[in-house]
Amino acid sequence: xxxxxxxxxxxxxxVAALFLFALKQDVRQMEDELRAAHRDILSQQExxxxxxxxxxxxxxxxxxxxxxxxxxxxxxxSAARIVRLDDLPLRAPSIKLATKQISPPRxxxxxxxxxxxxxxxxxxxx
Amino acid sequence: MNRRVVPxxxxxxxxxxxxxxxxxxxxxxxxxxxxxxxxxxLETGRTRLxxxxxxxxxxxxxxxxxxxxxxxxxxxxxPKIAGGPTAPQRETGRADIIDRxxxxxxxxxxxxxxxxxxxxxxxxYDAAVQLNTALPELSQAEILAKLTSDKGFVWLKRGLTPRxxxxxxxxxxxxxxxxxxxxxxxxxxxxxxxxxxxTDVDDNGLAGIERSFDSDLRGAVQPLALSIDLRIQHVLTxxxxxxxxEFKAIGAAGIVMDVRTGEIVAMTSLPDFDPNxxxxxxADARFNRASLGVYxxxxxxxxxxxxxxxxGGIVTLDDRYDTSKPIRIGRFTISDFxxxxxxxxxxxxxxxxxxxxxxxxxxxxxxxxxxEFLDRLGLMLPxxxxxxxxxxxxxxxxxxxINMLTISYGHGMAVSPIRLVSAVxxxxxxxxLRPATLLRQPANTEIPGTRVISEQTSHQMRQxxxxxxxxxxxxxxxxxxxxxxxxxxxxxxxxxxKYARDARVASFVGAFPMTEPRYAVFVMVDEPKGNASTxxxxxxxxxxxxxxxxxxxxxxxxxxxxPIRTDPEDEESELLYVRASAKxxxxxxx
Numbered sequence: 108x109x110x111x112x113x114x115x116x117x118x119x120x121x122v123a124a125l126f127l128f129a130l131k132q133d134v135r136q137m138e139d140e141l142r143a144a145h146r147d148i149l150s151q152q153e154x155x156x157x158x159x160x161x162x163x164x165x166x167x168x169x170x171x172x173x174x175x176x177x178x179x180x181x182x183x184x185s186a187a188r189i190v191r192l193d194d195l196p197l198r199a200p201s202i203k204l205a206t207k208q209i210s211p212p213r214x215x216x217x218x219x220x221x222x223x224x225x226x227x228x229x230x231x232x233x
Numbered sequence: 234m235n236r237r238v239v240p241x242x243x244x245x246x247x248x249x250x251x252x253x254x255x256x257x258x259x260x261x262x263x264x265x266x267x268x269x270x271x272x273x274x275l276e277t278g279r280t281r282l283x284x285x286x287x288x289x290x291x292x293x294x295x296x297x298x299x300x301x302x303x304x305x306x307x308x309x310x311x312p313k314i315a316g317g318p319t320a321p322q323r324e325t326g327r328a329d330i331i332d333r334x335x336x337x338x339x340x341x342x343x344x345x346x347x348x349x350x351x352x353x354x355x356x357x358y359d360a361a362v363q364l365n366t367a368l369p370e371l372s373q374a375e376i377l378a379k380l381t382s383d384k385g386f387v388w389l390k391r392g393l394t395p396r397x398x399x400x401x402x403x404x405x406x407x408x409x410x411x412x413x414x415x416x417x418x419x420x421x422x423x424x425x426x427x428x429x430x431x432t433d434v435d436d437n438g439l440a441g442i443e444r445s446f447d448s449d450l451r452g453a454v455q456p457l458a459l460s461i462d463l464r465i466q467h468v469l470t471x472x473x474x475x476x477x478x479e480f481k482a483i484g485a486a487g488i489v490m491d492v493r494t495g496e497i498v499a500m501t502s503l504p505d506f507d508p509n510x511x512x513x514x515x516a517d518a519r520f521n522r523a524s525l526g527v528y529x530x531x532x533x534x535x536x537x538x539x540x541x542x543x544x545g546g547i548v549t550l551d552d553r554y555d556t557s558k559p560i561r562i563g564r565f566t567i568s569d570f571x572x573x574x575x576x577x578x579x580x581x582x583x584x585x586x587x588x589x590x591x592x593x594x595x596x597x598x599x600x601x602x603x604x605e606f607l608d609r610l611g612l613m614l615p616x617x618x619x620x621x622x623x624x625x626x627x628x629x630x631x632x633x634x635i636n637m638l639t640i641s642y643g644h645g646m647a648v649s650p651i652r653l654v655s656a657v658x659x660x661x662x663x664x665x666l667r668p669a670t671l672l673r674q675p676a677n678t679e680i681p682g683t684r685v686i687s688e689q690t691s692h693q694m695r696q697x698x699x700x701x702x703x704x705x706x707x708x709x710x711x712x713x714x715x716x717x718x719x720x721x722x723x724x725x726x727x728x729x730x731k732y733a734r735d736a737r738v739a740s741f742v743g744a745f746p747m748t749e750p751r752y753a754v755f756v757m758v759d760e761p762k763g764n765a766s767t768x769x770x771x772x773x774x775x776x777x778x779x780x781x782x783x784x785x786x787x788x789x790x791x792x793x794x795x796p797i798r799t800d801p802e803d804e805e806s807e808l809l810y811v812r813a814s815a816k817x818x819x820x821x822x823x
Contacts, residue, residue: 157395166336169424184790186713186789
């Protein structure tokens with residue numbers, strides 16, 4: 108009986124030790140993974156920072172202004188083009204709206220743009 | 234413990250011994266009943282053992298209980314999730330600087346620097362040829378000299394871009410190594426050079442915000458938000474650069490300020506420099522004309538003379554002054570650029586920028602009050618803006634009568650543009666002077682300030698400044714719909730103690746919309762030369778005012794200022810309107 112208790116106790120201790128060892132290995136492995144993930148996060152953060160800097164660089168107002176001028180034909184809004192909603196005249200109900208396709212402004216000399224006959228969607232894809 | 238002196242324990246002793254199983258004494262194989270002194274000794278030993286056992290049992294119970302408590306029972310203070318090391322923060326050693334909309338202005342990037350151990354480079358010739366393709370700015374001979382040297386470590390190129398690093402990695406040349414080094418980078422280069430400033434290679438702030446917030450930026454993680462709006466900054470810089478080219482000027486400066494908060498929305502000084510390579514910039518380019526430079530501002534000072542006279546009740550808008558004859562004081566003569574005949578009213582003096590008229594107003598005001606008023610406007614002290622580059626004003630000492638007269642129209646006293654804009658903001662915003670700041674202020678908070686003029690005077694000054702633009706010298710600043718008001722200024726430059734005839738500073742300071750000013754705009758052009766399109770005039774009205782109009786037209790929509798539609802006939806009768814309303818206000822004040 109006493110012997111059995113001793114063997115049982117030893118077995119329990121051995122199992123517990125084994126279990127603890129396995130658990131510790133698991134934790135160690137997970138810690139390694141965590142460290143690797145942290146390293147990865149850091150390098151990703153650095154990459155993001157580089158991209159953000161490049162984004163800011165590419166968004167230099169002078170560059171955007173030049174691109175807008177060359178490709179979009181946009182110009183600064185003049186004050187005359189800004190009106191309040193209340194100032195707009197009400198549409199007379201009897202007049203039928205003209206169904207004219209509105210296409211983006213294009214420069215006639217820009218050969219890369221699609222011919223005037225194609226629809227607005229193709230023009231804006233340029 | 235002596236049992237003999239403790240009688241009650243005795244009766245207990247004997248029955249215990251009697252009832253206990255007899256002790257076995259090893260070796261004898263027989264049961265021996267002990268009695269007398271031996272039994273007593275045994276009894277003492279047992280008791281002591283029991284006591285010790287009890288103490289141990291208690292200790293083990295406590296430990297066991299605690300073990301159960303810790304392992305099986307959950308505790309409130311215990312976190313539900315095991316806390317591991319938290320995600321790391323990127324440590325750059327220096328916080329970013331962003332504009333008011335969050336656009337990155339300054340950041341620290343980990344850059345790779347290329348070095349080599351020449352002993353490990355197998356074929357220096359081949360390496361030099363290959364490296365030259367990736368880094369064309371390094372000559373083959375230069376690389377070869379480094380790679381064939383007898384050292385164990387040579388820098389080839391520091392601060393590589395990611396693209397360059399990739400290209401070098403692709404070459405696969407053995408013996409080349411990278412080392413990570415943080416480097417300060419300014420994506421917008423020269424655009425915000427003077428406000429943001431720059432650092433040296435060791436990340437010490439040397440100028441601008443980088444210098445004044447050096448210790449705050451170090452180690453901080455949160456980016457520092459400036460009051461600068463990059464879009465406005467671009468518009469202002471572009472307008473100034475165009476004006477400089479058009480009039481072959483040597484420099485220019487401009488400021489856009491929120492008159493309600495004192496925030497500097499844009500600040501430009503030209504020529505500028507690239508803060509990524511500050512070493513190659515000329516001293517003149519690094520000089521911040523907007524905050525460090527002090528200039529005699531010329532006629533824009535007439536705003537202050539008029540305001541102090543109106544606020545002090547010295548003059549009313551209906552008072553007239555004779556401007557037909559120049560004023561002679563000692564060897565000085567004060568005359569007008571474009572003389573007008575007859576007595577001019579106070580609004581007309583400002584409209585036509587009459588030196589004589591303004592000097593006569595100043596005579597009525599007096600030197601003491603003039604000094605006190607300019608001091609109240611903060612024009613006697615360097616600006617409190619968050620830059621170390623702030624210019625000290627140049628003041629006459631002593632403040633004689635002639636100084637009083639010339640200062641009334643902006644000569645004989647030099648102030649920095651930033652101080653001037655702060656003062657003008659106070660004049661138009663209802664009379665509250667707020668310190669100029671380069672840091673973004675929290676939205677919808679009242680920035681404390683000091684009252685410098687009454688609301689009524691501020692209202693009158695707005696009308697007068699609007700009049701200058703609609704009818705006077707500042708017509709070219711009239712941005713359609715934005716109700717610009719302001720004042721032109723042209724000052725001859727002091728060169729070698731004498732006023733130069735052909736070197737001048739042309740300026741315009743204004744605000745918009747004059748009905749309820751939101752932003753003050755200042756433009757100053759250093760030594761413009763007149764051209765055919767301006768009939769060879771190089772005055773504030775011809776040079777700086779058009780630049781202000783261009784700036785206001787473009788930034789108005791960006792800043793969300795609603796254009797005001799005005800009736801041309803109303804504009805025509807504005808002079809009368811100013812008079813009438815001034816009278817009405819006077820009646821109301823009485």
